[in-house]
Each structure stands twice: as C-alpha cells, then as structure tokens.
Amino acid sequence: MNNESLLNIENLSVGFAKGRKMNTVLNQISLELKKGEILGIVGESGSGKSMTALSVMGLLPENAKILSGAIHFLGKNLLTIGEKNLRKLRGSEISMVFQDSMTSFNPLLTIGAQVEEMLRLHTKYSKEEYKSLTIEALKEVGLPNADEIYYKYPHQLSGGMRQRAMIAMAMIAGPKLVIADEPTTALDVTTQNKILKLLKDINEKHGTSIILISHDLRVIKSICSRTIVMKDGKIVESGLVNEIFAHPKTEYTRQLLAALPMLFSETDRNQNEDEHIEEASVDIKAIKTTKKLSSAEVKKEQKELLIEKEILTEKEILAVKNLNVYYSDKGIALLAKKSRKQVIKDATLVVKQGETLGIVGESGSGKSTLAKAIVGLNKEIEGVITINDLAEIGNERTVSRPQMVFQDSYSSLNPTKKIGWILEEPLKLQTNLRKKERLAKVNEMIEQVGLTAKHLERYPYQLSGGQRQRVAIAAALIVNPKLVILDEPVSSLDVTIQAQILALLKDLQKKYNLTYVFISHDLNVIYQICNRVCVIYQGEIIEMNDVRELFNRPQHEYTKELLKSAMVDLGA
Amino acid sequence: MRFKGKYHFNYILGLMITILVFLIVVIGFFYTPYDPNQMNAALKNSPPSLTNLFGTDNFGRDILSRVMIGARTTYFIAIAIVLIGALLGTIVGALTGYYGGWFDEALMRLNDVLTSFPSILLALVFVSVFGPGTYNIVFALGIIFVPSYARVVRSEFIVLKERDFVKNAKLMGAKSFRIMFIHILPNTKKVLIPALLIGFNNAVLAEAGLSYLGLGVQPPQASLGRMLSEAQGYMLNSPWCAIAPGLMITLTVLGFSLISGGMANE
Numbered sequence: 001m002n003n004e005s006l007l008n009i010e011n012l013s014v015g016f017a018k019g020r021k022m023n024t025v026l027n028q029i030s031l032e033l034k035k036g037e038i039l040g041i042v043g044e045s046g047s048g049k050s051m052t053a054l055s056v057m058g059l060l061p062e063n064a065k066i067l068s069g070a071i072h073f074l075g076k077n078l079l080t081i082g083e084k085n086l087r088k089l090r091g092s093e094i095s096m097v098f099q100d101s102m103t104s105f106n107p108l109l110t111i112g113a114q115v116e117e118m119l120r121l122h123t124k125y126s127k128e129e130y131k132s133l134t135i136e137a138l139k140e141v142g143l144p145n146a147d148e149i150y151y152k153y154p155h156q157l158s159g160g161m162r163q164r165a166m167i168a169m170a171m172i173a174g175p176k177l178v179i180a181d182e183p184t185t186a187l188d189v190t191t192q193n194k195i196l197k198l199l200k201d202i203n204e205k206h207g208t209s210i211i212l213i214s215h216d217l218r219v220i221k222s223i224c225s226r227t228i229v230m231k232d233g234k235i236v237e238s239g240l241v242n243e244i245f246a247h248p249k250t251e252y253t254r255q256l257l258a259a260l261p262m263l264f265s266e267t268d269r270n271q272n273e274d275e276h277i278e279e280a281s282v283d284i285k286a287i288k289t290t291k292k293l294s295s296a297e298v299k300k301e302q303k304e305l306l307i308e309k310e311i312l313t314e315k316e317i318l319a320v321k322n323l324n325v326y327y328s329d330k331g332i333a334l335l336a337k338k339s340r341k342q343v344i345k346d347a348t349l350v351v352k353q354g355e356t357l358g359i360v361g362e363s364g365s366g367k368s369t370l371a372k373a374i375v376g377l378n379k380e381i382e383g384v385i386t387i388n389d390l391a392e393i394g395n396e397r398t399v400s401r402p403q404m405v406f407q408d409s410y411s412s413l414n415p416t417k418k419i420g421w422i423l424e425e426p427l428k429l430q431t432n433l434r435k436k437e438r439l440a441k442v443n444e445m446i447e448q449v450g451l452t453a454k455h456l457e458r459y460p461y462q463l464s465g466g467q468r469q470r471v472a473i474a475a476a477l478i479v480n481p482k483l484v485i486l487d488e489p490v491s492s493l494d495v496t497i498q499a500q501i502l503a504l505l506k507d508l509q510k511k512y513n514l515t516y517v518f519i520s521h522d523l524n525v526i527y528q529i530c531n532r533v534c535v536i537y538q539g540e541i542i543e544m545n546d547v548r549e550l551f552n553r554p555q556h557e558y559t560k561e562l563l564k565s566a567m568v569d570l571g572a
Numbered sequence: 573m574r575f576k577g578k579y580h581f582n583y584i585l586g587l588m589i590t591i592l593v594f595l596i597v598v599i600g601f602f603y604t605p606y607d608p609n610q611m612n613a614a615l616k617n618s619p620p621s622l623t624n625l626f627g628t629d630n631f632g633r634d635i636l637s638r639v640m641i642g643a644r645t646t647y648f649i650a651i652a653i654v655l656i657g658a659l660l661g662t663i664v665g666a667l668t669g670y671y672g673g674w675f676d677e678a679l680m681r682l683n684d685v686l687t688s689f690p691s692i693l694l695a696l697v698f699v700s701v702f703g704p705g706t707y708n709i710v711f712a713l714g715i716i717f718v719p720s721y722a723r724v725v726r727s728e729f730i731v732l733k734e735r736d737f738v739k740n741a742k743l744m745g746a747k748s749f750r751i752m753f754i755h756i757l758p759n760t761k762k763v764l765i766p767a768l769l770i771g772f773n774n775a776v777l778a779e780a781g782l783s784y785l786g787l788g789v790q791p792p793q794a795s796l797g798r799m800l801s802e803a804q805g806y807m808l809n810s811p812w813c814a815i816a817p818g819l820m821i822t823l824t825v826l827g828f829s830l831i832s833g834g835m836a837n838e
Contacts, residue, residue, distance in 0.1 A: 377739050404743055412736035416758040426744040475740070 012069030040220035040227030048233040095170040099182035101162035105154035112150030160191035318351040323383035358530030403476035407488035409468035413460040420456035466497035583834025589827035600640030627812040642794035650775035656714025661721025669729025766832035
C-alpha cells in the first residue's frame with residue numbers, strides 16, 4: 001500500500017448560526033487518509049459523520065459556517081480554492097455515494113443518461129464512446145444486462161441495483177477518493193454484503209481511497225482497515241479496526257461495542273433465559289446439589305422445570321391456519337378491473353402463551369403483511385386466524401385484541417396530539433375508566449417504559465426516536481393486551497438505543513406475562529429476543545424452528561444464505 | 573426574511589394590515605361619522621375634506637361611514653360563505669378521502685362538474701333561480717366554495733389515512749368518525765388554515781363582483797361591491813367614490829394573502 005497522504009483534514013470546525021449563538025457540529029476534527037486506504041467513520045446519528053463528508057465535498061448547507069481548519073486534498077486546500085476549482089474536482093477526483101439511491105437519482109432520467117452525465121462533465125468524447133464507456137462502467141459494478149439497464153429508469157431497478165448504478169456513477173470518471181455515506185443502510189443484509197464487497201473490489205482494482213461512513217460497526221469492520229469513532233462532532237477514538245474492536249479506549253466506543261449484538265452471542269441469549277430461570281432457582285440449586293450434571297443437562301432440566309412452572313406454558317394464544325393474504329390494486333379509472341396480488345401464501349403458525357416468536361425475512365417478503373392480517377388491518381384474507389380469549393388468565397380485565405408497535409414511531413404517533421392524549425386514547429376507547437383513573441394509569445405506564453410524567457405534556461416531535469418508540473410501546477401495553485405484534489420496533493434506531501429498547505421489551509414481557517410476535521430483518525436482534533423463529537421468503541413460511549436449532553442447523557437454502565450473509569457482515 | 577427569528581416578516585405585516593382593517597369595521601358597530609344612508613343634496617359628489625374625510629357620493633352620503641358599514645356587510649357575507657364552504661367541504665373531503673371507492677368517485681365527479689363552470693356564472697344561475705338578495709348570495713357562493721375545500725381535505729386524508737397512527741387508532745378500536753375527525757382532521761390544519769384565509773379573500777372578491785353586477789346586496793344597504801358599482805358612473809369627475817371601497821378591498825385581500833403566505837413559509 002502507498003503511504004502517500006491523499007486527504008488531510010486539520011482542526012476542522014463547522015457550526016450553524018442559531019440566533020446569536022453558534023451551534024458547533026464539528027469540533028476540531030483532524031484526520032488523514034492515505035492513498036488506496038479504506039477509512040471508516042462510525043458514530044450515531046447526529047455525531048457529525050455526514051457533516052465531515054459534506055465539508056470535504058464543499059456541499060455544506062448554506063447556513064453552515066466553517067469556523068476554523070483546513071482540508072488538504074493532494075496538497076490543495078479545498079476550503080480556499082474557490083467554487084470553480086472545487087467543481088472541477090467533484091466527480092473527477094472526489095465523488096460520493098449516498099444512502100438513499102431512490103432520491104439521489106433523478107426519477108425522470110434513465111440510469112444511462114445520469115451515469116453518463118458524470119462523464120460528460122469532465123471529459124470530451126463522441127456520443128458512441130460515451131455510451132460504450134457508460135455500459136462498461138455499469139458492467140464493472142456487476143449489473144447484469146448493462147445494455148438494458150442503460151435505458152431503464154431508477155424506479156425500475158431494485159435498491160441493490162440502484163446502489164450499484166450509483167457506485168458506477170461515482171467511479172466512472174476515475175476519482176481518487178470516494179466518500180460512501182451509509183451506502184448499505186437502506187439495503188437487506190444479503191444485498192449489503194454484495195455492495196460492500198463491490199466497494200472493496202474497486203478499492204483493490206483501482207487503488208481508489210474510500211471513506212466509508214456508517215452507524216453500523218459491523219459494516220465498518222467488514223471492509224475498513226482504519227476507523228475513527230465520532231461523537232457529538234468530536235473524534236473520540238481512532239485507530240486500526242481490529243484494535244478498536246479488541247481494546248476500545250474510550251467509554252463511548254465500549255458502549256457502541258456492547259450495544260452491538262455480537263454474532264448470535266450466547267451470552268445475550270443466556271441472559272434472556274437466566275432471567276426466567278432465576279425464578280426457579282431454588283429448585284435448580286436442589287438439582288445441582290443432588291446430582292452432578294453437565295451444564296447442558298442442567299439447562300435441559302431447567303427448561304423442563306420452567307414448563308412445569310408454566311412460565312413458558314404450552315397454551316396457544318394465536319393460531320393461524322392456511323392463511324392467504326391478497327392485495328388488490330385498484331385501477332385508476334372508474335371501471336378498471338381490479339388486479340389481485342397474493343402476498344402471503346398458505347401460512348400456518350402457532351404462537352404460545354409467554355413466548356416470543358420471531359418472523360424474519362427481507363423487505364418485501366410479506367412479514368408486515370402477515371402481521372397486519374393477524375391484527376385485522378388487512379381484510380383481504382382467506383384462512384383462519386384464531387386469537388384465544390385469555391380473559392380468564394389474569395385477574396385484570398384483558399383485551400383480546402392484539403396491539404401493535406410499528407417501526408416508524410414518527411408515523412405511528414399522531415403528530416398533533418400530546419403524549420398524554422395519545423396514551424389516554426386507547427383507555428377511552430376500550431375501558432370504562434373515569435378520567436381520574438385513566439390519568440393514573442397513564443402516569444403509571446409512562447414510568448413503566450422509563451419516561452417521566454413531564455413527557456406527557458410534549459408532542460411526539462419533541463422527543464427523540466428512542467423516547468417515541470417507548471411511548472409507542474406504552475400506548476400498546478396500556479390496555480393490557482396479552483399478545484403484542486412488534487413490527488421492526490428497533491430497526492430505525494441507533495445501536496445503543498436498540499439495546500435499551502430490547503431490554504425494555506424483555507423486562508415488560510416478564511412483568512406483564514406478554515406474548516410477542518417480533519418481526520425483523522435483523523438476525524442478531526431476532527436471536528437476542530426470540531424463542532422460536534419463522535423464516536418467510538416471498539410470502540411463504542419456509543422454515544420454523546426453535547431459535548438455536550434454526551441458527552445452528554438451518555434446513556432451507558434461503559435460511560442458510562441469510563445466516564451466511566449475517567456472518568460475512570461481521571467479517572467472521 | 574424573519575422577524576425576531578420566530579415569525580415570517582410577511583406574516584407580521586399581514587397581521588398588522590388585517591388588524592387595521594378589522595378595527596375600522598369594529599368601530600363601525602359603535603360609531604360612524606354620519607348616518608351612512610342619509611342623503612344630502614347640498615354635498616353631492618364633494619371631494620375629500622375635513623368634514624367628509626373620503627368625500628361624499630352622488631347622493632351626498634358620507635363615503636367613510638358607508639365604507640365602515642359596507643365592509644361589515646362584505647365581511648359578514650365572506651365569513652358566512654367560507655364557513656359553509658369549509659364545513660361542507662371538510663365533511664365531503666374527509667368522507668371521500670377516508671373511504672375512497674365508488675362513493676369517492678361519485679362525489680369527486682360531482683365536484684369536477686361544479687368546478688368546471690366559472691363560479692360567477694354558477695352564482696348567476698343560482699340568483700336567477702332563487703332571486704337576488706344577501707342570503708341567496710351567501711348560500712350560492714357557499715356551495716360553490718365546497719369543491720375547493722373538499723379537494724384540499726380529501727388529498728390530505730388520502731395521505732394521512734395510510735399513516736401508522738391511523739392504523740394504531742383502528743387497532744385500539746376507534747370508530748371511523750372518531751378516526752376521521754379527532755385523529756386525522758387536526759393534522760390537516762397546516763393546509764386548511766391557509767386555505768381558509770385565501771377562501772376569505774376569494775369570498776370578499778366574489779361578493780364584490782356579484783354586488784357590482786347588482787345581484788347581491790340590494791340598495792340602499794352598503795357593501796364594498798355595491799359601492800364600487802354605484803361609483804362606476806362618476807369615475808372620471810369624482811374618483812374618490814371608488815377609491816375608498818377599492819382600497820378597503822385591496823387592503824383586506826393583501827393582509828390575508830400575506831398572513832397565509834407567511835404561514836406557508838413557516
């Protein structure tokens with residue numbers, strides 16, 4: 001590897017003017033990138049990762065001010081060379097790959113025209129040469145039928161293909177530096193790996209330096225050699241990736257690593273079960289003293305005990321039999337024929353009282369559709385869904401209607417209502433409690449999810465994503481449901497917040513004896529929280545098993561591939 | 573441009589103009605310099621002076637007094653029109669947007685029919701059937717205003733009904749009407765309030781237009797449109813007859829436009 005420095009950022013500070021105060025978003029950032037190196041920048045949202053990238057590109061928002069520092073690229077200070085010279089560098093020397101390939105492409109132009117545009121701006125060729133060069137670039141990023149894709153529009157490609165086209169666009173003019181800002185965040189795990197591998201290949205083949213920005217340590221670890229960790233606009237740690245993983249120096253990095261679900265880590269799972277097991281601990285001690293058992297045997301005994309104690313009962317709370325779910329596309333014209341599309345094919349599953357059933361699959365596989373059908377939001381179904389009325393189980397009046405927690409808490413909480421109102425509404429609708437009793441319940445619930453009464457007076461937009469998701473959980477649990485459907489409840493959160501929410505969910509499950517159906521595309525999350533998992537692929541349940549059994553001995557080809565890609569993710 | 577960092581400059585300016593205009597109307601309830609309908613042959617078409625600040629019209633009536641009273645009539649009519657239009661429009665828009673289907677199709681096509689005729693022409697048809705008069709004008713214009721509100725509310729509802737908080741409300745067991753008017757409707761205020769303000773402007777202009785044609789407010793009652801119509805014959809030798817009501821209409825429309833523009837920029 002070349003040791004020459006390509007990019008050098010020295011003491012860069014950037015701020016936004018807010019009234020008379022300066023709101024600093026980047027504080028004395030210094031970093032160096034060598035030729036042919038892949039540097040990772042990791043941090044949670046709001047840590048200043050993207051601001052660093054934008055200031056290199058000279059694309060900071062208009063109201064942002066550079067307070068101090070310099071950015072040297074091949075000896076030139078990018079902050080002083082002026083807009084005209086900067087424009088010449090953009091694309092030809094430095095280019096960028098964005099997170100959301102749907103909004104980064106112009107929807108009205110073909111892929112070919114847009115990739116070609118990059119070349120046109122920096123070179124002079126004939127029309128035919130442009131076209132052949134573009135098609136070649138599309139081929140290089142691994143797009144099949146590049147000739148056809150040249151004429152396609154962005155919406156006709158899948159997310160992964162669009163991201164490849166975007167990389168082709170970034171690479172076509174042969175830049176020395178590519179800044180990839182969360183290039184894989186919007187993609188499924190299997191696609192994620194392919195894109196990361198592509199970036200690595202490009203780096204090796206052309207010697208292009210890459211700055212990879214991500215909130216996901218696993219992504220960083222898979223292809224970066226060095227990384228910096230950012231928090232609140234400051235670099236808190238930097239060094240070789242392996243070293244940071246092995247010996248994190250700062251508290252924050254340790255937190256990030258701790259929050260990162262280690263690949264199917266046994267400690268996470270054991271903790272989960274140990275909590276249940278503690279309750280039966282007296283009996284376990286008795287076993288331990290009377291017999292000398294191997295740890296595996298102890299586990300088995302413990303499990304039987306648990307079943308006896310009905311902590312994990314065998315009672316079915318939800319049974320779905322031969323379920324087919326359809327979506328009908330309504331025609332735009334008045335008399336247009338309805339076309340019906342089958343989303344779920346012949347699904348059969350059973351959820352037992354007290355367990356957590358995971359449903360895993362890629363986006364578009366029908367996970368959410370299945371969930372919506374179970375709670376009754378989707379009416380176009382065939383088959384039987386039985387939700388057992390468990391009113392007699394608890395002493396309190398229970399509601400047989402299952403509740404749901406959605407992925408995007410910004411959309412699932414009414415933006416014009418205060419948190420207090422949002423929590424009270426389900427009580428108004430489903431119980432006969434008086435105003436005073438309702439308020440008492442609301443106050444109790446908000447504390448159960450780790451917030452305080454002062455949050456009741458706020459609007460959803462005044463809370464952070466994690467707090468909003470806590471409110472959404474409180475709103476679902478306040479009517480004492482026995483079954484809760486969690487539809488990707490942590491997918492839009494930062495890792496540390498994810499871990500907190502998962503811990504809260506486990507806690508509440510124990511406290512209220514809840515049954516969860518947990519939908520996620522993230523195998524690590526599934527592994528941490530679920531007892532059983534069902535894998536869904538193109539609308540069909542292809543495998544269902546105990547979580548450990550499934551992860552250790554996957555039966556179906558697709559499950560194997562899913563697990564494999566999750567492994568590669570960690571660089572394992 | 574922002575004023576004290578919180579409100580848009582246009583918003584503040586619009587608010588000031590609107591308050592001024594409304595102040596004139598409110599004062600008219602308690603005090604007018606002269607009886608607005610009292611004629612005075614001696615003062616026929618006299619130009620603005622210290623005794624008659626905006627001059628007098630061809631019957632010798634004080635124009636300032638008539639503007640104060642006339643603006644009240646015009647505003648009353650405009651508010652009534654907007655209320656009828658917005659109320660019915662919101663209900664139609666909410667129902668069609670929320671339920672969709674053939675019901676939506678049928679009502680929206682009816683909407684299209686209503687909007688495809690010029691509103692003045694429709695009002696003319698209305699008035700020729702029911703006869704001229706203040707209440708008929710209010711009713712006619714109110715109905716004509718329904719489609720614009722229905723459209724705005726409907727399009728918002730179509731977007732909002734897909735949001736998860738609506739699904740959540742369904743899961744909680746909320747009835748459709750509660751979802752529509754308690755859960756969804758407050759979320760439309762961002763577009764509905766500017767639409768109300770612009771609607772008020774249009775209503776003021778529509779009233780002025782119809783009264784100008786002699787179909788609305790009947791003499792001797794004053795309204796801004798009526799006064800403009802009466803001033804028409806004397807435009808060249810006594811332009812002040814038209815200037816005062818014209819200015820009032822302009823200020824009203826300007827003030828409300830600035831407010832709604834400023835709000836949209838928030």
